[in-house]
Amino acid sequence: MFPTKQHLTISRTLGVALVATLGLAGCKTYDTEFATINSRLDQLDTKVQGAAQSAESANQAAQQANQRLDQLEGRVQQLETAPARKPRG
Secondary structure, three states, rough: OOEEEEEHHHHHHHHHHHHHHHHHHHHHHHHHHHHHHHHHHHHHHEEEEEEHHHHHHHHHHHHHHHHHHHHHHHHHHHHHHOOOOOOOO
């Protein structure tokens, strides 16, 4: 049996359908990979946000400690510049 125009058309259509099906199957693989990557990015984002909150808390604690040191510094300077006391006795 010799291939006719109808046979060639059917063969071409089946070939295109096969390629399209394989292409869509490949997209599912990429969808899975993208979902995995997005999940990892979400996890990293959560960790980064936690680290940023920890850093902010540490920064606030350091500022409070600096304020206490500044308050004490005036008192220390006052004591250092005060005239020396004479010992009793």
